[in-house]
Amino acid sequence: MRFDVVTLFPAIFDGYLTQSLLDKAIVRGLVEIQRHNLRDWAEDTPHRKVDDRPFGGGPGMLLQVEPTVTCVRDVDAMCDVPARKILLTPQGRRLDQRLAEDLATSDRIMLMCGRYEGFDQRVLDILQPEEISIGDFVLNGGEVAAMTIIDAVVRLLPGVLGDEQSSLDDSFSRGNRMLEFPQYTRPREFEGHTVPDVLLSGDHAAIAKWRAEQSRVKTIDRRRDLLPENSKPNHEHPNQRS
Numbered sequence: 001m002r003f004d005v006v007t008l009f010p011a012i013f014d015g016y017l018t019q020s021l022l023d024k025a026i027v028r029g030l031v032e033i034q035r036h037n038l039r040d041w042a043e044d045t046p047h048r049k050v051d052d053r054p055f056g057g058g059p060g061m062l063l064q065v066e067p068t069v070t071c072v073r074d075v076d077a078m079c080d081v082p083a084r085k086i087l088l089t090p091q092g093r094r095l096d097q098r099l100a101e102d103l104a105t106s107d108r109i110m111l112m113c114g115r116y117e118g119f120d121q122r123v124l125d126i127l128q129p130e131e132i133s134i135g136d137f138v139l140n141g142g143e144v145a146a147m148t149i150i151d152a153v154v155r156l157l158p159g160v161l162g163d164e165q166s167s168l169d170d171s172f173s174r175g176n177r178m179l180e181f182p183q184y185t186r187p188r189e190f191e192g193h194t195v196p197d198v199l200l201s202g203d204h205a206a207i208a209k210w211r212a213e214q215s216r217v218k219t220i221d222r223r224r225d226l227l228p229e230n231s232k233p234n235h236e237h238p239n240q241r242s
């Protein structure tokens with residue numbers, strides 16, 4: 001899979017791209033990540049300006065339509081495989097595991113990271129990107145969201161996780177919608193805190209039963225919305241591909 005990230009701050013990704021799982025996946029050719037600085041498409045040199053004040057007034061600045069559309073079209077044309085265009089925005093469809101699994105089926109994804117007050121609306125009208133949000137809070141830009149998507153998707157790609165790290169048992173994988181049971185490792189006792197006896201029993205059936213019960217209790221306590229009887233369909237965002 002190839003990711004193309006359009007951003008004003010490509011350096012933000014430096015440390016992230018060298019973290020072990022992603023670095024190994026890149027070295028093994030399982031994933032490719034290319035960064036593109038939107039300022040390289042600025043008309044106004046030497047200031048490399050790509051933002052301007054909103055018509056009609058209001059706070060902040062908007063990313064202008066011309067450099068953004070030109071950049072996206074040029075980046076798309078850099079590779080024969082057309083990119084699935086995704087614009088990171090708080091107004092987007094909420095990212096969840098189901099959407100991550102769908103994204104992992106794509107051969108190429110372009111992640112458009114906004115800054116300031118976002119993009120001129122004509123960027124969305126012309127390019128028709130899918131819009132994805134990672135949650136209801138205030139961020140300074142889309143780069144953190146882009147890393148979140150890359151992280152959630154890359155680990156789903158065949159060959160990235162070894163068997164021992166299988167993502168199949170994760171709390172939210174493959175439709176599994178229960179919170180993780182408590183986990184313990186050595187030492188058996190620390191400051192008077194011990195490991196539940198059942199985990200030391202070697203009785204795999206009893207361990208599985210205990211873990212299932214712990215997951216159920218924790219999910220009821222913290223995330224009732226995840227329980228099958230409470231789950232609502234994650235309605236797709238109007239411009240979300242089916």
Ligand SMILES: Nc1ccc2ncsc2c1
Pocket residue numbers: 088089090132133134135136137138139140141142145
């Ligand atoms: N502020 C904010 C919140 C969520 C989100 N998701 C993608 S970009 C973004 C920005």
